Amino acid sequence: MEHKRVLITGATGFIGTHLLRLLQNENYDLALLVRHKRNAGHLLNKNVRFIEADLSQIHVAKKEIKDFDPEICVHLAWSGIPDYHSTHIAKQNLFQSIDLIDLLTAETSCRKIIACGSCSEYGKTDGECLETEPPIAHTALAWAKIAICHYLSLIAKTKSVDFIWLRLFYVYGPGQRKDGLLPTILDAFRQNEEPDIRNPSNAYDFVYVEDVANLLKLGLEKDVESGIYNVGTGRPTHILNICQMAAKLMNCSVTFPSLPQTQDDTGVCFWANIKKTVEKFGWYPKYALNDGIEAMRRVYEIV
Template identity: 35%
Template sequence: MGRRDYNGQDLPDGIEGVTVQSVGDPIPDDLRVWRPETVVHLAWSGIPDYGAECSVANLEDQLRFVNQMIGIGSVRRVVGAGTCFEYGSRGGPCTEDEDAVPSSYVAWAKQSLRRYLLLATDDSPIDLVWFRIFFAYGPGQRNGGLLPSMLRTAASGITPELKNPDGAKDFVYVDDVADAFRCAVDPGSPSGTFNLGSGQLASIRDVRDAAILTIEGRPVDEADFRPVSAETAEREMCASLERVSEVFGWRPSVALDEGIRRTWDAMCEAGPSRDGEGCPDG
């Protein structure tokens, strides 16, 4: 719900069956009459504002929506978008059964929403699937996102400057994330909390260099992404994929080099666009 989708793009007009509204608004009567059974909830406003005021406002809107959704009476499954930030300031592989201690307001708000959903649906027939998404990227990502900004800067003939070249992230392509959500909406599939990532770290420097090669039309392959140092691996978080692979049979299929190329191709096709709201980048 909302005038923009979770990647910050305006929704096209005239789509049959689409109702556009803000998350905290009353659910329209025609939606109640329709009696939905599955809710895929991706909305989050104000990104990249991860501060207290924006996070609290989001949480309040989300709770109003959740209470209305439960009140419809027909919903049996909720699939929600969390964030790897829920794990806080830690490094190494993150597993879903560990204590997640958020260290930012947006992570606290996401974690609070998840816990509220668990409590609110505990005595109901509603199953909850919660995906902790790592650093999703791809077509439709907001202009201010890491990879789009690198690609645009490189395309202007300037080498992107890096604040933390030795940093590293667990990047996961948007189509792979979408595939996981498709698995989760199956009413016969298990519920629970699951990581969505690649399970590997890629250095910011290597991603920048791959973006430059892509702009120049030179080949990029997985060999261009070197293993990060032991120190970096201990400092930066990545996703353990054991649970999501076992339960849903899901693993990412789009390699980072291919994902960067697809992102650039989509940016060229779309032309200039403005920044917007979207999912937390992680």
């Protein structure tokens, strides 16, 4: 069987490493755009090649990308995380993404681009989020993501390229940044300390990274209509509840007395409507939050 050629940016990042594990034994020839090959040696196998360049230096990698001639691109790279308010970083990511899209659609055989957006594009603090809602650029990150999505939509119409914009909600799991919410909570409980949580009444839609990786894999396999797809569980969970789950799983005696023990309805509470994603991809998140936290706990125990 002929292998499809797939270019992946951000392959050594949080979501990218989980996706690569799923693709290792699949029928794909992979090219990974990485800053430093030495940081990606563990990803090496016979169907993987490395293109060593930063997105800010896409011209350096132009010949190698053209020689590889990808049919599909999975664009996961995003610099400057977790600074979501820097206009400089937002513009940098926007222009780099546009340069990549232009190269792929003008000088290679790429006819499908899968990229990750953010729930911040909704600009909401309350209620269910639908893909049909107009986006609101209330942060620099949201502005840049919205602009890239609009550009991809334009390219899709003018150059017959399919695009899948996965609007991610709160992704968690092994490999997450150490200063992320779940790692911070687990680390505090490992030390039998109360986690430093500022807004325990806030509720978000937490989706496990393995479920996100599985959806990306389906994006490679399936022909779905171009557009925006929410990626969450369809359920909000209060941060206080996460603390309680994690404490129980870790047999932690900390009672975090400074956190209110009931939810406050005045906090942030929004979630994804995933009906469109479920219908078009045949995907549904497999990991309950309790299972995802337990998987993280096991990893952190080993570390």
